[in-house]
Amino acid sequence: MPTRLSNYFLRTLREDPSDAEVTSHRLLVRAGYIRRQAPGVFAWLPIGLRVKAKIEKVVREEMAAAGAHEVHFPALLPREPYEVSGRWAEYGDALFRLQDRKGSDMLLAPTHEEVFTLLVKDLYNSYKDLPLSIYQIQDKYRDEARPRAGLLRGREFTMKDAYSFDYTDAGLDASYEAQRDAYERIFTRLGLEYVIVKADAGAMGGSRSEEFLHPTPVGEDTFVRSAGGYAANVEAFTTLVPEALSWDGLPPAQVFPTPDTPTIQTLVDSANRNQPRPDGRDWTAADTLKNVVLALTGLDGSRELVVVGLPGDRDVDLKRVEVAFAPAEVEAANDEDFAKHPGLVKGYIGPWSADGAVLGETSATGIRYLLDPRVVDGTEWITGANEHGHHVYGLVAGRDFQADGTVEAAEVLAGDPAPDGSGPVELARGMEIGHVFQLGRKYAEALGLKVLDENGKLVTVTMGSYGIGVTRILAIIAELTSDEKGLVWPPAVAPFDVHVIATGRDQVVFDTAESVVAAIEATGREVLYDDRPKVSPGVKFGDAELIGVPQIVIVGRGAADGVVELWDRRTGERTSLPVAEVASRLP
């Protein structure tokens, strides 16, 4: 039976909703696919649900092909497993927390590693049961600081999350590859361009991790890639460390007065004016060592200062810093922090002073000092002399100062060398549409998931987790394929295969339309039939364009002569056909 528009739960809007800015959100609301319920939370109307189901179908088929079995967990879960894994604390404000009537803490799950692990623990205890891959398609909840862009970043979103269980590292690799391959097939079938990039393993622990990013300037992730094939999220980018240099023959460091040079630029100007280089080249920001004071707040609320030293031509990248110091929260040190450390002279901070080391755990201040990996032994720097209005020139790393370690805190710049030697990288933006992740034994260990191996020995299971954002993908497809008239679904995910319009008031129009609909349905296609009486042609055409079913059949003025039109939504091309041929001429 066709879906008849005369009594379908669908209302198109003539005007753009005022609270929708991005294309996908605007069109999905206007065309009657979704409605906003709360910030970042959406209701799915019948036609929207159909598209969602089409995407899920592709995902399910490829999951089955990869040997994964579907399950379904509740979104509402008790606190305990997340307490044991540490994520009750680590997730912070992004976790939706609530209490039941007895006052027990519960949560709306942001992902399900813990409960999948516990289920397997309940049921399995032998290596013979493994490997195992199970997945679900379920709504996830994250209380984003600022939900935006409609479905692209909501607080409730549908995700396919899969989990693999193995008892050997090689097994985990194989399970990981199977999911990774499935993802490639899924995105290819959906026609979504993607880049696979190295990702940060982050607070989840574990080793190998890759993100599938859809390249788009509006993406939230920045990634790098080299011509030689290296690709990584900037958060996971590692600096190619230069060789250490010898400091034999380098002149001793010298302090010069540098009044009014609180910034890198003023310092460089002052250096070129007052202490020109003997080799004739100008000083640049890259010759200076910038020392940035950061405040880390641990999960227990403790506050620690740390100073990061990096070349003056680079800023600290807060995302990379967050990764480097996770799970602590990072912010710039405030006036109060400086007040507690009079040894830090704002604007003139450096590791060295005439009276001894200023930065570092064993120094006068005792503040942890970490260096950008480029600051290798033997490199010379202009940096603060810890005295107002003074800098020290020719300060040599290794000879004149030491640090407590290195940190990947500096921003990545286009042209930086890829760590694998594959050449300079370029920067691009992308939106995460999938993530594959070797969790390793973190969750299994925390939750006690062990099996007996071939030797009768208890071994901890090793796991992987694999996510795809179903609703985000839907929004991206809508965004990519739409035009100024409305949505234009690719056939693989379209809510219907064919949209039949009956226009006119002669009974022959409706009779013809009915037979056309029946003929098309007989070919196995799904039909949306606009049978609304007393609705003018312009309205029906406009709605068809807005709704975006790929093939439209117009039954109208030619009906009396047995002629209808086939209208391709994407190309706009219209072809007149005899009624009898329509079903067979559909692509």
Place this chain on the structure above:
RNA sequence: CGGGGCGUAGCUCAGCUUGGUAGAGCGCUCGGUUUGGGACCGAGAGGUCGCAGGUUCGAAUCCUGUCGCCCCGACCA
């Protein structure tokens, strides 16, 4: 959390500066005309003007507070 904007009919908005008791277009209902690009005529239904205080004879309009939403940034699958 910082910055900006906005809350008036189902939707998109005007009215607010200069206080006088609620408007338009679209949508919806009824009658009629119309039917290949968002038709027309006539008659209707529909709003505690986000909420709470205050000023005033009188508040959508002025004042104070508060709640909510959107956008940019921070953050984030």
